[in-house]
Amino acid sequence: xxQFPKWKIVMVLLVSLAGLIWSAPNLLSxxxxxxxxxWLQPVSLGLDLQGGSYLLLEVDTAYVVREHQASMVxxxxxxxxxxxxxxxxxxxxxxxxxxxxxxxxADRDRLRPDLRKLDPEAEVSFADDGLAxxxxxxxVLNKRIKAAIDQSIEIVRRRVDELGTREPxxxxxxxDRIVVQLPGVKEPDRIKALLGKTAKLxxxxxxxxVSPEEAQRGRLPAGSVLLPSAEQERGLPSHYVVxxxxxxxxxxxxxxxxTFSNGQPVVSFRFSVAGGKKFGDAxxxxxxxxxxxxxxxxxxxxxxxxxxxxxxSGVISGNFTVRQAQDLSLLLRAGALPAPLQVLEERTxxxxxxxxxxxxGAIASGLGIILVVIFMWLIYGILGLMANVALVLNIIxxxxxxxxxGATLTLPGIAGIxxxxxxxxxxxxxxxxRIREEHRLGRxxxxxVQAGFExxxxxxxxxxxxxxxxxxxxxxxxxxxxxxxxxTLTLGLISSMFTAIMVTRLMVSLWIKWRxxxxxxx
Amino acid sequence: MSSFYARLIARTPKFxxxxxxxxxxxxxGLIILGTFASxxxxxxxxxxxxxxxxxxxxxxxxxxxxxxxxxxxxxxxxLGEVSLQEFGTTGRxxxxxxxxxxxxxxxxxxxxxKVKESLGAGYDYRRVEIVGPxxxxxxxxxxxxxxxxxxxxIAAYVWFRFEWQFGxxxxxxxxxxxIATFGLYSITGIEFNLTSVAAILTIAxxxxxxTVVIYDRVRENLRKYKAMSIYDLLNLAVNETxxxxxxxxxxxxxxxxxxxxxxxxVLHGFSVAMLLLFVLLVLLVLLSFLLLLLL
Numbered sequence: 001x002x003q004f005p006k007w008k009i010v011m012v013l014l015v016s017l018a019g020l021i022w023s024a025p026n027l028l029s030x031x032x033x034x035x036x037x038x039w040l041q042p043v044s045l046g047l048d049l050q051g052g053s054y055l056l057l058e059v060d061t062a063y064v065v066r067e068h069q070a071s072m073v074x075x076x077x078x079x080x081x082x083x084x085x086x087x088x089x090x091x092x093x094x095x096x097x098x099x100x101x102x103x104x105x106a107d108r109d110r111l112r113p114d115l116r117k118l119d120p121e122a123e124v125s126f127a128d129d130g131l132a133x134x135x136x137x138x139x140v141l142n143k144r145i146k147a148a149i150d151q152s153i154e155i156v157r158r159r160v161d162e163l164g165t166r167e168p169x170x171x172x173x174x175x176d177r178i179v180v181q182l183p184g185v186k187e188p189d190r191i192k193a194l195l196g197k198t199a200k201l202x203x204x205x206x207x208x209x210v211s212p213e214e215a216q217r218g219r220l221p222a223g224s225v226l227l228p229s230a231e232q233e234r235g236l237p238s239h240y241v242v243x244x245x246x247x248x249x250x251x252x253x254x255x256x257x258x259t260f261s262n263g264q265p266v267v268s269f270r271f272s273v274a275g276g277k278k279f280g281d282a283x284x285x286x287x288x289x290x291x292x293x294x295x296x297x298x299x300x301x302x303x304x305x306x307x308x309x310x311x312x313s314g315v316i317s318g319n320f321t322v323r324q325a326q327d328l329s330l331l332l333r334a335g336a337l338p339a340p341l342q343v344l345e346e347r348t349x350x351x352x353x354x355x356x357x358x359x360x361g362a363i364a365s366g367l368g369i370i371l372v373v374i375f376m377w378l379i380y381g382i383l384g385l386m387a388n389v390a391l392v393l394n395i396i397x398x399x400x401x402x403x404x405x406g407a408t409l410t411l412p413g414i415a416g417i418x419x420x421x422x423x424x425x426x427x428x429x430x431x432x433x434r435i436r437e438e439h440r441l442g443r444x445x446x447x448x449v450q451a452g453f454e455x456x457x458x459x460x461x462x463x464x465x466x467x468x469x470x471x472x473x474x475x476x477x478x479x480x481x482x483x484x485x486x487x488t489l490t491l492g493l494i495s496s497m498f499t500a501i502m503v504t505r506l507m508v509s510l511w512i513k514w515r516x517x518x519x520x521x522x
Numbered sequence: 523m524s525s526f527y528a529r530l531i532a533r534t535p536k537f538x539x540x541x542x543x544x545x546x547x548x549x550x551g552l553i554i555l556g557t558f559a560s561x562x563x564x565x566x567x568x569x570x571x572x573x574x575x576x577x578x579x580x581x582x583x584x585x586x587x588x589x590x591x592x593x594x595x596x597x598x599x600x601l602g603e604v605s606l607q608e609f610g611t612t613g614r615x616x617x618x619x620x621x622x623x624x625x626x627x628x629x630x631x632x633x634x635x636k637v638k639e640s641l642g643a644g645y646d647y648r649r650v651e652i653v654g655p656x657x658x659x660x661x662x663x664x665x666x667x668x669x670x671x672x673x674x675x676i677a678a679y680v681w682f683r684f685e686w687q688f689g690x691x692x693x694x695x696x697x698x699x700x701i702a703t704f705g706l707y708s709i710t711g712i713e714f715n716l717t718s719v720a721a722i723l724t725i726a727x728x729x730x731x732x733t734v735v736i737y738d739r740v741r742e743n744l745r746k747y748k749a750m751s752i753y754d755l756l757n758l759a760v761n762e763t764x765x766x767x768x769x770x771x772x773x774x775x776x777x778x779x780x781x782x783x784x785x786x787x788v789l790h791g792f793s794v795a796m797l798l799l800f801v802l803l804v805l806l807v808l809l810s811f812l813l814l815l816l817l
Binding site: 343418422458 | 634
């Protein structure tokens with residue numbers, strides 16, 4: 001073993017050098033690292049260390065299906081009214097279908113092709129008693145849910161970007177979850193409030209055939225709905241009866257800005273060309289009627305249409321504060337969420353607590369290293385010092401690996417590093433104890449050292465690999481802190497195998513070659 | 523600089539570990555029984571990761587926190603159990619824990635708003651964690667899944683590398699340590715959260731590490747001493763690796779103590795658990811030696 005092949009020595013030196021280079025940025029200040037190339041950056045820190053906010057959101061997928069059912073119901077109503085067919089029992093059928101009964105058999109036969117064409121993706125079936133059912137197959141619903149989630153992620157991204165957050169990360173998790181990570185955000189309350197709003201803006205005609213009081217008592221015309229006011233204020237109605245039919249939707253908006261009108265904060269908006277035309281038509285046909293502006297099923301205001309609005313722009317006035325007008329225009333610009341979002345989990349760490357954690361983590365690791373180094377030196381003398389060099393190199397390599405792989409270092413990750421140090425020392429203890437044992441069995445110094453390294457290798461390999469298997473599973477199935485812990489443990493095990501088997505061995509062989517000791521220095 | 527450790531242990535020890543297996547089984551059995559009894563009657567002190575709820579680390583902006591006043595204010599919000607705990611050295615840091623609110627995730631968010639509003643200005647919120655009921659249940663399930671799968675994978679690997687008997691042994695040994703650790707959490711009432719799962723898995727990792735090191739020696743001795751009885755073979759393997767076992771436990775102990783002393787509040791739970799577990803491990807070893815002396 002004294003004849004270490006040249007290429008191995010070169011490899012150990014190169015790896016150590018690479019470790020030094022890639023771990024070095026971690027010691028530099030942010031000003032310096034900002035000017036370094038992207039392949040040479042310090043370890044990215046988790047939100048628990050750098051401070052920031054983590055939000056786990058869930059998309060309400062049941063809502064997506066319900067919306068789909070509701071829009072199908074509206075299409076059916078429009079079709080049947082246009083065709084002047086009498087019908088009954090129009091509504092949702094179970095979780096994933098819609099039903100309607102066409103009363104006149106002649107209408108049934110006449111409208112059958114039209115009903116079939118209404119939604120090509122639905123499975124349509126006609127019963128003898130005139131009941132038509134539309135069932136949405138599972139793949140169709142799943143496709144819609146997936147589209148809704150993709151769109152939700154996009155909208156969340158736009159809303160977060162509008163707020164000017166630094167380096168936000170927005171990712172899908174599982175099938176219907178979105179993880180939002182906002183470094184540096186200390187009070188996520190405003191973001192949470194903004195993400196909690198669907199921001200679905202629609203314009204509806206107010207149904208003046210019944211008063212809201214009558215509607216509340218149950219006299220609600222079909223095709224109309226009773227909606228509450230956004231601001232419950234004296235002098236204004238608490239509820240409105242509005243037609244379900246959407247005149248124009250917020251999806252046709254191209255811009256919205258907070259401005260002032262008569263000293264009151266308002267939101268001015270502009271439609272796309274198509275939207276502007278639709279809005280112009282709607283206002284032309286309904287002069288002197290009330291047009292309700294509805295946001296998330298609440299009526300913001302219901303101004304009277306004095307004249308056709310053909311310019312494609314308008315103003316939403318409500319009882320807004322400046323902040324509310326800003327937020328509403330932000331939401332309108334970013335677009336509506338296809339389904340409501342629910343915050344399932346929130347974890348926010350202030351930046352100074354993060355800094356405290358890094359400091360105490362570093363001090364704890366530092367003290368741990370110093371104590372272990374002293375311990376190893378006391379137990380194994382000069383060979384212990386060599387093991388210590390390997391230990392320090394192990395940490396350098398681990399930091400370099402974390403930097404290269406772009407892994408995120410978290411607080412449990414620091415715990416993982418401290419514990420890998422234990423494993424790294426264990427590898428050296430196994431080797432040295434084995435050398436001592438071989439020497440006791442009567443081998444000479446060189447023979448004992450050689451046999452010690454060789455025999456201990458199998459043990460180290462098996463012990464590390466079993467832990468590696470466990471760490472890999474933890475990474476796969478663990479969440480949050482467990483994952484951060486698994487990352488550093490895995491990488492630490494890999495680098496400790498390298499340092500214990502290659503680096504310590506190289507140092508010990510070179511030392512023996514140089515000093516030619518007569519007795520075992522253990 | 524001649525090694526003082528060499529003088530400490532000059533020969534391979536000759537303890538008869540295998541001969542004391544009956545008392546060892548009794549002690550182990552009692553630990554497992556005690557664990558199950560404690561889990562059945564007392565359960566765990568679940569942290570918000572698993573139970574759901576709110577955790578707020580507050581710091582007064584100037585002057586020490588008036589914890590009595592905070593308790594009065596927060597106790598009257600109708601949020602159920604609210605616990606306050608001072609920590610740190612300045613007297614400004616208070617950890618507020620609010621139990622999971624009835625209802626869905628929105629209720630948890632509303633509780634946070636209520637707490638912040640009623641405490642008013644003058645507080646800096648250094649850490650806020652809210653876990654809704656849904657996620658709490660999932661984290662619990664994922665945690666259990668991660669632990670069980672890891673232990674099974676370890677056993678499968680040992681089976682693959684050694685013989686199946688070794689795999690079964692590793693499985694029992696690791697599950698034993700994991701169960702005893704759960705017991706420790708239940709009996710002491712230390713908060714059980716996601717970090718605790720990491721601590722338990724670390725213990726499982728060290729446990730399997732020790733097991734594999736000894737198994738490896740057993741396998742080697744099986745080849746070397748074909749005529750030796752299994753009884754002597756096992757004893758020899760444990761004794762030969764005893765020095766290493768002690769040294770490794772000692773070094774890990776050192777690092778855990780430094781984590782505990784200097785690791786800060788957030789790592790505190792992890793380090794306390796690790797330290798207690800190591801004390802338990804050392805106690806078990808000492809106990810077995812006491813038994814050796816007595817018998």
